[in-house]
Amino acid sequence: MLTSLSDVKAHKTVQRLLAYFRMDLLLPVFQLLYFVAHFLVSVLQAVYGTYMDVLQITHFLYQKLTHTVHAQEQYNEGKGKLPEHPAVVFLPGHYLAAQLPQLVSLMTAFVKAGAKQITLYDPAGKIEEQQDELLLCLTRSLPGSLFLLLQHPLEQINEEPQKEQAHARSLVKGATAQTPVVYVSIVNCDSGVRHLLNCVRKLARQPHSSLTNLSPHDLDSVLAVRQVSNIECHDEMSNYCSEETSRLVSNPSCNERYLKNPRRCAQSAVSCSFVEQKSLSCMHLVRQQDPDMMIVIGDYMSSGGFPPWGLRLTEFAQTSSLGRIDSAELQNLFRSYAGIEKRFGR
Amino acid sequence: MSSWLVTEKRSWPEWLALQVLKVGPIPKHLALIMDGNRRYAKLHEQETFHGHIAGFKTLTYVLAWCRDLGITEVTSYALSIENFKRSKEEVEGLLSLASNKFEEVLNEGENLAKHGVCIRIIGNLDLLPTYLRAQTAEVVLMTRNNTKCFLNLALAYTSRDEITAAVRECAIAISEGRLQETDITPRLLEQCLYTAQSCHPDLVIRTSGETRLSDFLLWQSQFSCLFFTKVLWPELSIWHVLGAVFHYQRHHHTVVAARKQAKLLYDRYELEADQACSLDDPECGCDGTKARKIRVERFIADLVERREKTYHALSTQLKEIKKQQQESCEQEQKSEASGRVRVIGECGERVVSVSVADPSLLKRVQQRMLLEAN
Numbered sequence: 008m009l010t011s012l013s014d015v016k017a018h019k020t021v022q023r024l025l026a027y028f029r030m031d032l033l034l035p036v037f038q039l040l041y042f043v044a045h046f047l048v049s050v051l052q053a054v055y056g057t058y059m060d061v062l063q064i065t066h067f068l069y070q071k072l073t074h075t076v077h078a079q080e081q082y083n084e085g086k087g088k089l090p091e092h093p094a095v096v097f098l099p100g101h102y103l104a105a106q107l108p109q110l111v112s113l114m115t116a117f118v119k120a121g122a123k124q125i126t127l128y129d130p131a132g133k134i135e136e137q138q139d140e141l142l143l144c145l146t147r148s149l150p151g152s153l154f155l156l157l158q159h160p161l162e163q164i165n166e167e168p169q170k171e172q173a174h175a176r177s178l179v180k181g182a183t184a185q186t187p188v189v190y191v192s193i194v195n196c197d198s199g200v201r202h203l204l205n206c207v208r209k210l211a212r213q214p215h216s217s218l219t220n221l222s223p224h225d226l227d228s229v230l231a232v233r234q235v236s237n238i239e240c241h242d243e244m245s246n247y248c249s250e251e252t253s254r255l256v257s258n259p260s261c262n263e264r265y266l267k268n269p270r271r272c273a274q275s276a277v278s279c280s281f282v283e284q285k286s287l288s289c290m291h292l293v294r295q296q297d298p299d300m301m302i303v304i305g306d307y308m309s310s311g312g313f314p315p316w317g318l319r320l321t322e323f324a325q326t327s328s329l330g331r332i333d334s335a336e337l338q339n340l341f342r343s344y345a346g347i348e349k350r351f352g353r
Numbered sequence: 354m355s356s357w358l359v360t361e362k363r364s365w366p367e368w369l370a371l372q373v374l375k376v377g378p379i380p381k382h383l384a385l386i387m388d389g390n391r392r393y394a395k396l397h398e399q400e401t402f403h404g405h406i407a408g409f410k411t412l413t414y415v416l417a418w419c420r421d422l423g424i425t426e427v428t429s430y431a432l433s434i435e436n437f438k439r440s441k442e443e444v445e446g447l448l449s450l451a452s453n454k455f456e457e458v459l460n461e462g463e464n465l466a467k468h469g470v471c472i473r474i475i476g477n478l479d480l481l482p483t484y485l486r487a488q489t490a491e492v493v494l495m496t497r498n499n500t501k502c503f504l505n506l507a508l509a510y511t512s513r514d515e516i517t518a519a520v521r522e523c524a525i526a527i528s529e530g531r532l533q534e535t536d537i538t539p540r541l542l543e544q545c546l547y548t549a550q551s552c553h554p555d556l557v558i559r560t561s562g563e564t565r566l567s568d569f570l571l572w573q574s575q576f577s578c579l580f581f582t583k584v585l586w587p588e589l590s591i592w593h594v595l596g597a598v599f600h601y602q603r604h605h606h607t608v609v610a611a612r613k614q615a616k617l618l619y620d621r622y623e624l625e626a627d628q629a630c631s632l633d634d635p636e637c638g639c640d641g642t643k644a645r646k647i648r649v650e651r652f653i654a655d656l657v658e659r660r661e662k663t664y665h666a667l668s669t670q671l672k673e674i675k676k677q678q679q680e681s682c683e684q685e686q687k688s689e690a691s692g693r694v695r696v697i698g699e700c701g702e703r704v705v706s707v708s709v710a711d712p713s714l715l716k717r718v719q720q721r722m723l724l725e726a727n
Contacts, residue, residue, distance in 0.1 A: 015362060015364070015368045016362040016363065016364050016365075033372070034376075037372045038376050040369075040373045040376075041374070041376040044599070045602075048599075048603070098611070099607070099610065099611060099614070130611075130614065196614070196615070196618055200618070200622070203520075203542070204537050204539070207520050207523050207524055207527075207537050207542075208534040210520065210524040211523075211525075211527035211528050211534065213528075215525065215528055215529075218525050218528060221517060221520070223511070223513040223517045226513075226516070226517045226520060227513070306603075306607065307579075307600070307603075307604040307607065308579040308581070309576060309577060309578055309579055309608070310575055312575050312576060312611065312614075313575070315571035315574075316516065318566055318571050319511075319512070319513060320565055320568070321566070322564050323566075324564065347563075352433050352434075352436050352438050352439070353435075353438050
């Protein structure tokens, strides 16, 4: 560890002199320089944007001064896929209830770009409180799509199955099996951890031999099963629902007892908002995909406690506030995502 | 032969920057995703293997910078389970590089003890070749008593595999009756992970411009500050690391606050488990909580003991393998005398004589000579 001036590259004579120098006399100088550096960066950030923007400028200047080779651009503008499952993570203090319209417009943009699932993560739980309003606004902004809320299927498996509570919600008038479905998932700090713990308890009831051979793929199959909130299904939609459920049942890795009796495993209903309201009658299960892209709304890049299992190959992007994401910024994000080369370890 | 421990003096700007940064909070644990070795090799029109050798050199420099900064723990993503999908040649090259570097560690045990460096290996060691597995166990046992700084090397590692192993241990313990369902808490799961002895990383750095975690420390880095930089790993300089640490310092208070919230959440789970335990047997009351703690402690102690036994068994295996290698070397020397040996490889001015039965060994020998030259 660097503790004295003798650790610096200098002529031997100079080093001998420096060894007698007292480091504690320099401490106030270092403290002043520390605060000056932070102040300067704050000013630059206010002008140029995020810390990474400031770093890029600094790096560019450093390369110019030292005549080093430019770092190769790591992504090309390609024609790859757009994210099908984006996630939006709000770090603490970066989501206010008044920002709901901005969130709705962001989610609308995702859906128009082809997203089939959207996950929202807010550790403070404010989005969860507004979930009805959120789904209502989404339905109004995209009347041709069906928005369904995903939940973790079992909160406490030790409890007796509860009766389905009939919430008065409705489908979009005229919705059929061809209506594009967008799954919305609202997660908080608690949900991912509790879900994992419940899965451990559920797995413990399986035969010992299957436990010793438990692989990440098996655990993924158990964790990824999610329940769609109770919705009313008219005939076409009920066919669609049962197709989804049968796709899951046919997966041998899933817990057969659980999947064959989804109604027994019902939990308290969560509403999903649509334009007209009718009583709920059925539920179905879907397999949630891992988020392709995560937009972190905060001052620094972090998953902020987002359930970690799904973040294996998620691409991260960061912005300081929801208001900064305009259509141009979103196009940049999609473009950079499309150009990413996924090697999957190869 | 390169050493793991690099000691070099700093230039005046580097020394000044280090001293200024040390005024603020320094991350205790730094995690590194060393990406970009192959692209570096391609950029310099070299073979992939050269890129990995350059990457190892950069790792040794980064460890030196961390020691100068006061970062006491570093976790490095050396080999992912997904990397086994690469070509056989590249995988064998990586494994042989790892094996040679571990052999160097075993030879500089005193130097490591002097600097207090403890090396831990995290990952599914069953996926590694026998000799390398045995070497990793020997390295871990040799350096376990060093306590100044810690280097965790992720070999044959993915976070999902790690979490699955922890879940498997807990589920088996419940099915065998050693634990109850209500005993399972996030803290217990953390104690079953490969990184049970480490704190969570404060800062995660990934190079080469990729902005994903690639199945690395997903659980442990939930509240970490992530820093993605475009520079390729072998080109990483001290200034990139200082920039990352500076970024961490700017958001240190937010990171700490988020961690505190998570700690409160985990405390709540512990309380729920204690309450559930009391509820299970109302006559026990506080004894139920004590019984739960004893069950959990026994389970963790049993897990640690099993892992220790595995390490000791592998260490014994290494000694046997080395003994066998020595005997086969002596036999080869005897066969040299009979005139069957011919020169098959050159590296610079060195000429190596080896008895070759299988021509496919030629490339491996050349790689070995290249390593020794470096």
